[in-house]
Amino acid sequence: MEKNELVAWENKCIQEESPECTSACPLHVNAKLFLKEIQKGDWDAAYKVLNKTMPFPAILGRICDHPCEERCKRGAVGGPLAIGALERFCVERYAGKKRVQLLPRKDHRIAVIGAGLAGVTAAWDLLKKGFSVSVFEPGDRLGGSLWDLPEQLLPREVIMEELSTLETMMADIRLGIQLDTALFEQVCEEYEAVILDRDSLRGIELSLKLDDDGLIAITAATGATDRDRIFAGGGTRFRGGFSPVMETLEGRRPALSIERLMQKVGLEFGRENEGPCSSRLHTSLEGIDPLPRIAPSDSIKGYMEEEALIEAKRCIQCECLECVKKCLFLERYKAYPKKYAREIFNNERILLGAAHQYNVFTNSCSTCGLCETICPNDFSMADLCLEARRTLLKQKIMPPSFHEFALQDMAHSTGELFSLCRHEPDKTESAWLFFPSCQLCGTTPDEVVSSYRYLRDRLSGGVGILLHCCGAPAFWAGREDLFKEALDEIRATWAELGKPRIITACSTCLNIFQEHVPAMKPVSLWDIILEVGIPDSARANGTTGNTVGVVDPCATRHNPAEQKGIRKILTSLGIQIEELPLSGEMPECCGYGGLMYNANPSLARDVIARRTTVSDNDYLAYCAMCRDNFASAGKRVSHLIEHLFPAVSGGDPAARSWISWSERRANRGRVKEMILRDRGERDEAQVEEYEKLKLTISPDVLKRIDGRRILEDDIRKVIFHAETSGKKMRSRESGSYLAYLQPENVTFWVEYSPEGDGFTVLNAYCHRMKIVGILQ
């Protein structure tokens, strides 16, 4: 990932955007944090939040005209937070003489003419930054219009005390000056830059261009007048009404311009978001209790502490996190996409030997696309993680354990034990090509073969068959080489058959073909069934009247037509439908997608466990892996094909238990065998000697070893090796044997005992750490 790509990714995630209140505030006071501190009861910390951004917080905190409240999200659920009144309460009780931190002195002399709120703000900001500041005020006191405010709101001693800070900060204050053109020109001559507070200078002729209100004309973004080094601001009372907070901004803005001028940097660059600005932060108000705004019992004195606390607690602490709320993977790593993008970027740049820490993370995303659908800005963790996986491969630091098992499973599907391509028996042409998918063949071999027979019966022009893998596991693993290889093979076979129309029974295959070989014009088996009619075998099935929760696979997210078609089929079968919360365009992955189950099995188990509890009804899946994952979590679930082409008429497909990885492979082999048998052909795949070993495995042991991703053939290899080489250990206690073998990257251990003409498997486990041997 390049730096500019990171910036683009980060910009898409809006979680760190300022909330509406802060964006609406001309000074960008962090009102969210201010309210959070009050919620905690920490008023001193709340005051510090104000003090960080506001000049003279004891003044502004009392009189601010709080434009933040207009945009408060709470406004839609009970009324906006009384931020202004809470600020007032806070500064009345907790403002004290705080030490002002000054930056090192700079060798620049600046003049501020006019000491209204804008002028004193400019002086405050410049003094804090280390400039020498002289304040020239025609009147006999600092503060200008502040003195016109009601004393109850702003006591006189508060004005005096707060503004006296300027003296503490070593401002050179000159009151009662006779301001005329001569003095003005003299000041312009003596100082490096000048700020004019328009609040108190209207009507004084200073040979500067004026605007329509009779105020000194300025450039809005910088406060610059028509003369070099002369800036101005303030005077809101002549433009629609005195706004303390805008007055403050209008003092702060020219002060910043002067700082830039002294640093010799551009005055205008990057100041778009200064002052009130829009916010991209999205905050869901779903489920938020519409609590009413608390009015102070004494409207003149303002809040009592208890009232203030209750009011502050209404703040919902705006944030997005919509994707994190829905996705267990995003939640598990305790951050959000913007941070994750940064972590992935850093992970790619770590020097050899240091901890990466984000390898597992990068490979745990199911790439289901739910976050992208939810995100107001379409942030796709799938795209981010897939690209990062390709980078890990290029950097040669992708641990093999993350995808090896899945890629071996894919190799089985693309290899001679499963892959097959034939025209329809007795035909030499194919108008259609049935691609049932490797995983559906692994789940429901008999039903797949029945569906193929049905298609041949109902469609004309010849229905060929192609048993293969679409390459999705390689795509998810970032293995572009393997993915291309699988797809090229399919494409070549398809072309050889005369480019028939592809019918597939797997939504993932459908997506892969649509996206990568659109010329195939792939169509789903379910759409074809709707066209040619539901088989009679389905109508005879005993599922009529049941209610099922329909589990839409994540791969159908952008295919509402397919989802609708499924419901149509179910309805015509007399099956009642329960719509689960995450259906339609919102389905979550079952943990198979993106190979999450391989790289992060415990997360995949948690994902599926959470989803099984959503409804007590049986689930109905139309993705083989959804079916199998729910089944292995103990949920009653069936696959649509089991209803359409039941292997046992009148049976209860949801009662079928989980399927081991070994069984899946064996089932795929059976599909190939049955199809060949239909054609009068024989499967000529060579059977290895070890494959002939007969194993007895109890259900408990089978479930345990399958969870460890150990196949029965792995076990056969170990026992075959032990029995032929004699390399094994014997237990003095039970007489059983223990043997091990490392066929590739994994070392498999099997405890077994001979039983008749075969072997009983008592246990199996494995590790990836390679045994080098006994050290001398």
Add this chain to the structure above:
Amino acid sequence: MNFSQEAAVWSCTSCGGELGLIKVGFTYMKGNFEIDLPACAACGLVLVPESLALGKMAEVERILEDK
């Protein structure tokens, strides 16, 4: 970790010999490790107990994978 109990339970079938605790070398993702494990000095057969394979060893594998 002491695997003397495992060493006492299992014997090498090839030579019929006892297993003793011997230093065994392992390697994974550019990392090298040594552990005292039950092994047959004569045949070179070693024993990685299930508790080690699924416990400490799996833990180290995961750490190395995130390196």
